[in-house]
Amino acid sequence: MSLIEPRTLKGFRDYLPSAMVPREHLIDTARKVYKSYGFLPIDTPALEYEEILTGKGGDESDKQLYRFEDSGGRKVALRFDLTVPLARFVAQHSHELGLPFKRYHIATVWRGENTQRGRYREFMQCDFDTIGSESIACDVETALVIHDLLQAIGFDDFKIHVNNRRLLTGLLERLDLEGRSGAVLRALDKLPKIGPEKVAEEMATSAGVSAAQAREILTLASVSGTNDAMLAQLEPLVASSERGRDGLGKLATLLGSARAAGVSDKRLQLDVSIARGLDYYTGTVFETFLGALPTIGSVCSGGRYDDLASLYTKERLPGIGASLGLDRLLAAMEELKLLPEKPAVAPVFLPYFTESRLTDYFKLAARLRQSGLGVEFYPEAKKLGNQLKYADRRGFRFALVVGDSEWEAGRGQVKDLKTGSSASVPLETNGAVSAELLAALTASH
RNA sequence: GUGGCCAUAGCUCAGUCGGUUAGAGCACGAGAUUGUGGUUCUCGGGGUCGCGGGUUCGAGUCCCGUUGGCCACCCCA
Known part of the structure; x- marks a missing residue:
């Protein structure tokens, strides 16, 4: 009789004790930090009706969705992130939850995309979100949680890049490019990778941005220096847009409050070029990079969205949150040899x-x-x-x-x-x- | 989804111009005066050379396909 070859699907992994012990440790740490800010745990099903998950996110996430028909003929899909299920969850239960609602959710998600180092088809996200408040206090708190989290995990050298989308949407409004913010943002996201000329090129082809418009956008994006210096430089650039001024004011408040809470400017950096891929962010956005391993990408990203659950309810539910990339972080820690060789056991x-x-x-x-x-x-x-x-x-x-x-x-x-x-x-x-x-x-x- | 590189023992790898029973280190198991680990020494188990097909007298080695891994793009945690 021939044996069945023991194997796992591409992008799916087994976890041996040596991998699972640090993994659990990381999850425990995240849980502890979330709880210390009053976030409460929730969970949702791995499998949802396809229509719940396909509504948002655009073509790209639709492509990466694992979907199939269950034995009852229902069209179902595996959750692709924890934010969309949260939207459904809040729309469905908002009356029992009370607002503002702060939750954390540590669970597995699935994406049928190509694998790479630290990128898998099944991976875990550790999200925390505050729903039902537009206060800048929530934005500040989000930054503080990210900061505490990385510090608690044991990283010393990291930088949270923060931006506010309203800066750019304000400018785009003035340039009559309002409808094309998605394409502009995606191009801008590549600035550190491909340089300003290529970004201008891409904006021209993908969003029909003229050379003059591109120059204005790139001027905004290339502002640099200390946080305070950048705020000062940005002021005249956004002065003519109410939205832009609002975004800048929020950034100033965020940076000032975080500093007061003990976060050094070394760790929280205003970065006008970060934009985040997903279109649903409307205000503050975050990305977090490790000083020792910037190439692995952002290990904790998030932002503010002002219409989380509009697909599922007429109730307006603004929110802000971020997601810790557990697997990416573990891959980084392994590469940086921050993981113990022998897993801890009974003493x-x-x-x-x-x-x-x-x-x-x-x-x-x-x-x-x-x-x-x-x-x-x-x-x-x-x-x-x-x-x-x-x-x-x-x-x-x-x-x-x-x-x-x-x-x-x-x-x-x-x-x-x-x-x-x-x-x-x-x-x-x-x-x-x-x-x-x-x-x-x-x-x- | 697109393109590039790669695939030999559990792991890291060697294997000449295509030639006979495919090797090493680490790991694992047993032992080296009865009950004391990490170092050392001896012996041992473990390989469909990722899989399938082709070329050839002969393929780990050359060709095609496929699966998997890594990298870049895309996207993103």
């Missing part, structure tokens, strides 16, 4: 030494766990050397060696696997785990 390793004492080992391990210590008991009474080798490879900190003589003496040998030293301590006092044992097993260096 205490208990070798199975005296075969006839099985129940005693279980009793000892159970007591230690009740005292709050993680304990792994080796399942086979193999040679001690082999068991210690196993413990060493897994990265255990302590081995509690208890053999014939130890059982008889009522004492255990606590071996520090890092230093190789060991100490003999009593196993119990008055029928409970002895204080000496607990102390020896929780000692840290």
Whole structure:
């Protein structure tokens, strides 16, 4: 009989413990940061009616959608991001939620696009959004969450690029290019990659922008310097547009408030050229780059949208949020060797030494766990050397060696696997785990 | 979706001009005086040379297709 070749689909991955441990750690960190700002968890189905998911996002996301007919003949699709399901969710439940509604959502999404380093067809997003408020306070808070998140993950060298789309839409309005903002923005997004001339070319072909118009747009986009200097330079450029002035004012407030909250200008940078691909952003936009690995792209992106759920409800639901690119971030951390080689395990390793004492080992391990210590008991009474080798490879900190003589003496040998030293301590006092044992097993260096 | 490069052991790779039983390091398993790991030494298991077809007396090696990976474009986390 021929065997079935074990394999996974292109762009879909298995996660071994060495990959899963840092992954869970990252998710825990994100959860902790989101909660510290009052965001609440939600979840939605992986599968939605196709019409829910195809309504927005344009041709490009439609192409990348995994869709099929279920056995009941319904047209369904796998969610492509967490924002569209959020829109549906809020439209459906807004009366029970209360506004403003702050949620986070950590879940898998699927895109049938070509794979690349850090880019898969199944990947996880960690979104947080604030729905139902247009206050600039939410924009500030979004920046702070991104900042805290990256810092909590352990990055020191990163930069959040921030912009406001109203700057540009204000200018486009004045240039009578209002309807073509999407194409202009996409071209502008490539500025750092292909340079101003190519961008002007692309704007001419894709949006019919004249050379003079392109010059104005590029002048706006090429403003540089410190945040304060840029704000000053931008002022005259947008002065004639109310929308532009509003965008600039919001940026100034955002930068000032973030600074007051302790975010240094090194980490939050006004960048007029970032625009974000998706058309639904209307105000503040964010992209976050790692100083050590800018080529991997943005690891946390988001922005403000003023009509999140208009496809599903007549209620007006403005919002702002961002998404942490978990897989991209993990790929970056792996490349930068920020991930531990040995996954963390239970702190205490208990070798199975005296075969006839099985129940005693279980009793000892159970007591230690009740005292709050993680304990792994080796399942086979193999040679001690082999068991210690196993413990060493897994990265255990302590081995509690208890053999014939130890059982008889009522004492255990606590071996520090890092230093190789060991100490003999009593196993119990008055029928409970002895204080000496607990102390020896929780000692840290 | 378009284009380029690549595919040999679990991993990283060597394999001459097309020639005989396809190699190394790491990893894994066993052992080196009875109950002490990380270093060392010995031995061992593990390969449809991604898959399918073709050329040839003969293909890991050349050709075509296919699948997968990487990279660029597109798009995006």
